[in-house]
Amino acid sequence: MSKYLVLIFEDDVRTKEEAGETVSADYQAFMQRRGSSLINGAGLEPPSTATSIRRDGAGGFSVTDGPFAESKETLAGYYLIEAADLDEALEIAKDIPAGVGVEVRPVRVGG
Amino acid sequence: MPPAASPEVAAAVADAHRREWAFVLAATVRTAGDIDTAEEAVQDAYASALSTWGQRGIPENPGAWLTVTARRRALDVRRRAVTAQRTLPKLLEPEEYLPDDLVSDEEEITDDRLRLIFTCCHPALSSGAQVALTLRLLCGLSTTDVARAFLLPEATMAARITRAKKKIAAAHIPYRVPAASELRERLDGVLSVVYLVYTTGHTAPSGENLMRRDLAERGLELARMLRVLLPDDGDVAGLLALVLLTDARSGARLNEHRELVLMENQDRSKWDRSAITEGVSLLREALTRRPRGRFALMAAIAAVHDESKSWSDTDWQEILGLYDLLQDRWPSPVVQLNRAIALGFAVGYAEGLAELDALGAEPQLARYPYLAAARADFLTRLGRFDDARVAFEEALILTENDTERRYLQTRLSGLSG
Numbered sequence: 001m002s003k004y005l006v007l008i009f010e011d012d013v014r015t016k017e018e019a020g021e022t023v024s025a026d027y028q029a030f031m032q033r034r035g036s037s038l039i040n041g042a043g044l045e046p047p048s049t050a051t052s053i054r055r056d057g058a059g060g061f062s063v064t065d066g067p068f069a070e071s072k073e074t075l076a077g078y079y080l081i082e083a084a085d086l087d088e089a090l091e092i093a094k095d096i097p098a099g100v101g102v103e104v105r106p107v108r109v110g111g
Numbered sequence: 112m113p114p115a116a117s118p119e120v121a122a123a124v125a126d127a128h129r130r131e132w133a134f135v136l137a138a139t140v141r142t143a144g145d146i147d148t149a150e151e152a153v154q155d156a157y158a159s160a161l162s163t164w165g166q167r168g169i170p171e172n173p174g175a176w177l178t179v180t181a182r183r184r185a186l187d188v189r190r191r192a193v194t195a196q197r198t199l200p201k202l203l204e205p206e207e208y209l210p211d212d213l214v215s216d217e218e219e220i221t222d223d224r225l226r227l228i229f230t231c232c233h234p235a236l237s238s239g240a241q242v243a244l245t246l247r248l249l250c251g252l253s254t255t256d257v258a259r260a261f262l263l264p265e266a267t268m269a270a271r272i273t274r275a276k277k278k279i280a281a282a283h284i285p286y287r288v289p290a291a292s293e294l295r296e297r298l299d300g301v302l303s304v305v306y307l308v309y310t311t312g313h314t315a316p317s318g319e320n321l322m323r324r325d326l327a328e329r330g331l332e333l334a335r336m337l338r339v340l341l342p343d344d345g346d347v348a349g350l351l352a353l354v355l356l357t358d359a360r361s362g363a364r365l366n367e368h369r370e371l372v373l374m375e376n377q378d379r380s381k382w383d384r385s386a387i388t389e390g391v392s393l394l395r396e397a398l399t400r401r402p403r404g405r406f407a408l409m410a411a412i413a414a415v416h417d418e419s420k421s422w423s424d425t426d427w428q429e430i431l432g433l434y435d436l437l438q439d440r441w442p443s444p445v446v447q448l449n450r451a452i453a454l455g456f457a458v459g460y461a462e463g464l465a466e467l468d469a470l471g472a473e474p475q476l477a478r479y480p481y482l483a484a485a486r487a488d489f490l491t492r493l494g495r496f497d498d499a500r501v502a503f504e505e506a507l508i509l510t511e512n513d514t515e516r517r518y519l520q521t522r523l524s525g526l527s528g
Contacts, residue, residue: 002283085285086235087293106282 003107004089010076010099026097041079073100116161123169131174132251137223138178143185156181232301233284240275250329260326302350305333317511345400348393349407355390356413359383371518375422387417405441427457444475464489480509
């Protein structure tokens, strides 16, 4: 079995208060369907709450408000999943009720 | 240094390379567990064939000899790797590997070459990488030859192939024929890759030569291989029909001065009758399937041309109807362009031109030279020479194939006066 990190992208992320509930019904249904493949996962607060830290090249850090990479889509959450191979991982990933889409990245094994 | 192989042995090895490479490599991948180890083992096996066959004679079944030799080498490499306790990215977990005599019948029924081609054409790889891997791993082309085929620097192509192989290993792209539920979609991807190999050879996108016959022949061989592996599939029959029916005309596309001859002026006695016969029979088979496939419809269009006695005998209404069917299910600007040309010959040049003009705003055709070339042709036929001149000049700017450029230049010069 191999591990994959699935990054979930949305147009915008609503805060917990705006959403009115912690986990939407769609996600609850997904987690019930695919529970045996999910190692862990979490939803994220909106990018306006993000803080980025870059090395400044002189041994220090530059700390800025906002996400690391500016993009139209927002990183809204993730799952760490386990699958037999990429085909199975993609099948699980397609099942995630993501608004925009997801990115599937194999987790590096060993050195 | 071993003595140089006799010409007879060298020819036998070269022949086995061309015929058996995909078979030997595909069978070895399962033993090796990853593509790189398998490739090295197969290369070693071909190298040792040169010396061994010289000493002991050419084996009765060269493919089987090469497979056994390559698999043995791959096993050696794996044992060494296991001993060294190294963690290698693998296509198969070690416990999944079974010695040959334990392999179940079901395993043997599916030809390894099918697994290999589905891995090479996996949609998680870029389309450029899919084509490169297919040529490298299924056709056995060297990286140098693959780079030359696409007129790219060798270092660029080598990097592309390495990156793709790394992704196959790191992301665990499976070495497997897809499940029935996704087979249609995945097979369509494979067929598109094979067709792209063929068309890139049939009319080279750029460069000195109109055709790259080596590449076109590889495309034909791949289509034939798929037909052997999936003999009951209508889309596979449609693709092989399309390639055969298109390739049948290749001998008439250049005159003795190596100038482009359009189908209208081709010497039809130079068309390959046996390819047409084979293609038409495959097409009949493909057309019995419902729904009709994309390649079968394109092959049907090619067949109308191939079976017409002359340009003036061409049944343009039939061709127009086939383009309508294509546009209906697989709409694309290129299909619309070809439909507009068929309309021009079926109904009238002015009507065809109007359709072509309407495509001028299509962003996907903005750099496509055949739109300007088609407009130039219809404008010439309508006697609108000044407009035709502008269209030919535009086509010349966009065309990167030298033979096509010379043809357009000749047509443009013919307009003056």
